[in-house]
Amino acid sequence: MNAAAPQRPVILAVDDDPAVLSAVRGDLRSRYGRHYRVLTAAGGAEAVGTLRQLKVRGDATAVVVSDQRMPGVAGTEVLTAARQLFPGVRTVLLTAYADTEVAIGAINDLHLDYYILKPWDPPEERLFPVIDDLLEDWHANNQPSYALTRVVGSRWSARTHEVRDYLQRNQVPMQWFDVDSSPEGRQLFEAAGQDGLPLVITPDGTALHAPDVAALASALGHKTHADGEVFDLAIIGAGPAGLAAAVYGASEGLRTVCLEAMVPGGQAGQSSRIENYLGFPTGISGADLARRAVTQARRFQVQLLAPSPAAGLDLSGPYPRLELADGAAISAGAVILACGVAYNSLGVPGSTELEGRGVFYGASLGERDTVRDEDIVIVGGANSAGQAAVYFSEYARSVTILCRASELGAKMSAYLVEQIAGRANVTVRCGTSVLSVEGSERLEGVVIHDAATGVSERLPASALFVFIGALPRTDWLPPQIARDGRGFILTGPALGGRRHRTADGDRDPFLYETSAARVFAVGDVRASSVKRVASAVGEGSVAVQFVHQVLHG
Template sequence: MGGATGGAPTGGVTTLAASTGGAVPARPVLLTVDDDRTVSRAVARDLRRHYGDRYRVVRAESGPDALAVLRELTARGEMTALLLADHRMPGMTGVEFLEQAMDLVPSAKRVLLTAYADTDTAIRAINDVDLDHYLLKPWDPPEEKLYPVLDELLEQWGRAAPASFEGITLLGHQWSAETQELKEFLARNQVPYRHLQGEGATAVRTAAELTDDALLPATVFPDGTVLSRPSLRDVAERCGLPTSAGSPFYDVVVVGAGPAGLGSAVYAGSEGLRTLLVERTATGGQAGTSSRIENYLGFPRGVSGAELAMRARDQAVKFGVEVLTTAEITEIAPHGDGRVLRFADGSEVTAHAVVLATGVQWSRLPATGAEEFSGRGVYYGADPHEALSCRDEEVYVVGAANSAGQAALHFAKYARRVVMLCRSPDIRRGMSEYLVSRIEASDVIEVRTCTQVVAVEGADHLERLVLSDSSTGGTETVAASRLFVFIGARPLTDWLGDAFSRDDHGFLRTGPALLDGDGRPPAGWPLTRAPYHLECSVPGVFAAGDVRAESVKRVAGAVGEGAMAVTLVHRYLEGTR
């Protein structure tokens, strides 16, 4: 078997030559290296006979070829359990191969196959390359001279081996904003991944030829494909997530896949409307980052925002809804009885009606230095997976609403200490009582009221917070490496044109809120009827959920408005046909 090689990534895609097939197999690898093909086949035959049901046997006929195979296997996240190398090989001896292989697969057991005349070399290799064992040729019968030795070594390896991994490997510095963005994208789209850095990433970076930090962050896929500094769209396409519309026309396009958008999509699809659901990042919206929603109807034990979002997405797809990820709509323009929606990539679709469910995003922290450290210690919102990275650390949470309370309780399962910073004198002003009681009962969570963050400091990442206490007028500097911000939200409506009426905070006005004091429609309204309850100032475009002015900012309320919007879409379509 020849080696696997790959070109150095230059900001795009690199594919490591596929020598092991597509998806990552669950079985660890036993790699044999011998330049004598007859011997090589005999070793592989004996190994497969005894270990073929538990391990995958791979052959190489030279040291350089074997190293190339190891680089490929490592880049794919496959585990190598055993290296069995012949000593007398031209160009690179077995000892030389095992020495270099240690950098790629340090945990693999190393066995040297040698002749009686080379036993002194084999004995020296026990110290030089941490050789686990050497075997003399011939090894017949294998039941006596081969299997007992390898059984013991593989048992030792199995006890210390990590669990197999079959997802994406993410390489990037912990305090990189780009790495953080990729982590959030993969987690929220429920794409299995592992984030390697430091010593744990050395072997994979070497195998994928990503030793230059300028090439990070990077993703290594199970089939060996390497994406250096990829966009979210690059990753989505490589993961098989649809990013472009499959048709030029739809009955209804739903913009935003939070609870309101998912509610609209499910009801529209179930009622026979050809529906397109468009999301910039991941389904679930802001609610999708919630570790546990406990007051949503029908889930007495609670449900995570991610699970609720994926259930709703699967339900929408079941009803024929087409779902796009990393797709951004930049304009909605009238086109006869329809509406043209233009995407950032230059494409466009036409729909009879549109539901805007773009939700809100967290307000930025108004503290000196906060923007500088965004993604490098300062985070807006928190996906549940972030708590795992905070094990035994001290975590600061800014905010006093339900989202902040849910995050604090989730972090408390892993962090050594969680400090909640609240401007108000009492967290009960904006938080549900069931959360307040649990926070007060926690030995891990400390609540500091009347406190604000006025400055964020550090070198390459967050290291200190300057806090202000409004009750005393004093300031305090505390050590901190992670700050999670939940301080209100603003709507995502900047991209909409002037034809869309908004309130002073940017939320979309709909229905009765558009009428003047005499109950008349707004100027420029082209229809004789008044706007429907969720209809925007542009006919045929409806708003649902948090993006709508005066909406109830609750998951149940958003889902309800999403469903109601579809009822109004039907009414609108009946009036235009």
Template sequence: MSRPVLLAVDDDGPVLAAVERDLRARYAEHYRVLTASSGGQALDLLRRLRLREEPVALLLVDQRMPGTCGVELLSASRPLHPEARRVLLTAYADTEAAIAAINDAGVQHYLRKPWHPPEERLYPVLDDLLRTWRRPAPVAGLRLLGDRWSPATHALRQFLGRNLVPYRWMDVEADCAARQLLVVAGADAGSLPVLLLDDGEVLTRPEPAEVAGRIGLPARAQRTAYDLVVAGAGPAGLAAGVRGASEGLSTLLLECNAPGGQAGATSRIANYLGVPAGLSGADLTVRAREQAIRLGAEVLVPAEAVGLRRADPYTVVRLADGDEVSASTLVIASGVTYRTLDVPGVDALSGQGVYYGAGRAEAVDHAGGAVYVVGGGNAAGQAAIFLGQVAASVTLLVRGSELAGTMSRYLIDRLEAAETVSVEYDTEVVGAVGTGRLAGLRLRSGGTAEREVDADAVFVFIGQAPRTGWLEGVVRRDERGFVLTGADLGSPPPDWPLDVPPLPLETSVPRVFAAGDVRRGSTKRIASAVAEGAMAVSLAHERLAGR
């Protein structure tokens, strides 16, 4: 495949030449640098690149151009090259337009002119964006054959997508080529999903652990004992892994599904400090995972912690495959799962139009459809805005009479401005309708009689349950299952074996800490989870030093 394209667009000849010069100086070895002197010329080039299936990694576009301005060009480029990173070049007076472009045109960053020296003001920004860009999956390579309405197929697509594994999705119901490949592979509809590997091997109905082993995702620990084991690789776990590895601790991160946790599936994080353009949960995860590994941490996926025991002064974690790893210190960052919607018809349609969380695969499957989002928190608001970019209509169903008490103001403002999104208050789902796939929902609003609406999909965000069953009998939890830490354990804590009280974030077991959503009293925000993950490692050092 040809080198990915970096496209610079500016109607000012000397400026365009300077941009081209700086891009070539840094990126010519791995990317093809192209230029255009107008928005129309750029769009024509982007269309031709799309027809030739040539990947575009980045667009660097000037705002002030006659005819088609930078924001308009970047917005028009999204259907042609949706994965491309988008940067707007602006003058100081265009700052408001640049900020608006973050919401309207999918801009990841804006740069003010002049950008010199590029080593300080241009290259760090572009390097960071290009690290998170993924080349589209090649036509030949990993191919997944399945039925879009199959829960098993949906689970495997989620696993591959969340772990950023490039693959080609082929729906046997809609794609004749997929059905032909199924016959060639010697499989049938009862074998779905079928995964065709690069070397021609065929996996039928594979579990994620089997897939991970075949495609090179590390799922077995290299050692039996570590200074630091982190259970969970969401924001808190990744922060703990980065901090531990950076300080020279032998560090192991265990993740049962995909790095990033629930945050990894978030379409856009707009309130994270230092990222004014916002970023997706996947982008944040890529950065953090790469950082942890580069510093020396091991990250195992899928590797689920299923049990815990003490072998003083160590803690031993039992994994789902039967292996055990010993930890001098343990950070519990196993996070939470969305609570299921307990109404008639929903369980049978999970993965068949009923989803918990909203990923890219689900959004693509329901492009142009009528979808519903259930919940009133930030996750529900982010999902509604994300789905509104592809669905014909998105209806947010809220049990309460307002959003102000449960959702950030910036999300409420964006919901009100979104043309394809509407909100229904005092409304709850009382049933789901469909056989083999979701066809409709039964709703009740404000005590009125039930009504049925057509629905292609429903995405549920109605509260969280902690992943802490594996701690049973070892680590104290509250009545809802959240881990008790620090002062919440009592003064003095029952059965506490040390002469000094538990440290903040320390659990009922010395040298075992909890961070992020899994901990009682946590803020349930990405920034606070990151802070707790890093803080847990600092406190672990303090405990190991005997303080």
């Protein structure tokens, strides 16, 4: 092995064909040799041995690129070993066209990140873009220790959960210490002054005691205030619909601001893996999709503000005017409402008292480590619940899905139903509902009722994740914005023939335009929308075309 600088992450290339190995080594070193150690192994067994040595030495391993057809130890076995030794490593399988079925199987079974058909010439088109993308993903989740934000708090604290969830969803590299069980956590708490938990220590050494999200965002340098008060386009919400609108609007020359009440990504940002979104054959986590979209939006000079909740919408003037929770105001030629939805409250005895202390709404992927080897319950029968069940089954001792419907496939995609069926530690209980949750300082059990048998029973559980439908975030909007009986915003033809009066005469509302001229609604907040990421992205991008028409005629 090459004794290069130990601080550089490793890219390992594996192939038993000397000519192929030489080619891939040459290509990788020409592109990445300055910032990474490009190591090679002339076969599967040698590769596994190299990976073990890297693990023992504590060397960071970013990407493993392995051929599939090798005697003794195949490529999929090498990549499996790599994932076991380095859980965050990115994996690429080199394969011939005849072996693409093996690669597709590895995507499903091993969570393979990518496969590349041989030969990969020219590497500038077929190899480097793949490796660049995987390295960006790896770095987003693997920062050096000096760049980590450290959090000290109790596992059973609602405020600690809020802080960890905020950091995790923003993909802020974090090290977590449970003050109840970590000696190092207690030492940090004592050294910082014991002024309250959770304690957050930023990479520059600033200590924050029990910060709210706004204070945390400010300390981390997140942008929360706009540079100016007048924009061409203002977007409320930075989920897939809002981010798509922001990218398309700014890329077409509109001065664009996007306001997000909490964390970019919306509900989709909490998904552990979205596998049916076009263009990502290996799937993509909601957080990674949000990170990419945010990067793309900022590249086009979108002012993305988060957290920056909207408090009101003034429609009395010629142009819409947004009133923000911090007292600021923004005027825009057009507004796109992409404010999304919030999960319904469970509304059973004990659920309010234990929220954040074992009862969670949404996936709360930051709780991955706290559910390890525990018994957990997931309530819901749609895709979000299924994705959470698959994700947490990798860590929890048991996962029980409670679903009111008679079968899981009623609202869940078939691919998720199949994955759940293949998980030995996942149990599905259809026709069941939650009667109450139990616990004093934390969740200890869930009482459920089976509608078919009429029997109620108690399930021991340390965590309960709730996905039981959602209501739109529209209570801040003025009455001029027409909504249906559940609060979802009506647009276009759903307005029942309502007309907009303009300087050029009356006209019909555009497809995604609301009952207020120049105000549009897209994504989950819109009545009768399809609750899928691809649909939200499509609506956000199409709405921008109508924005151009109201701005420029």
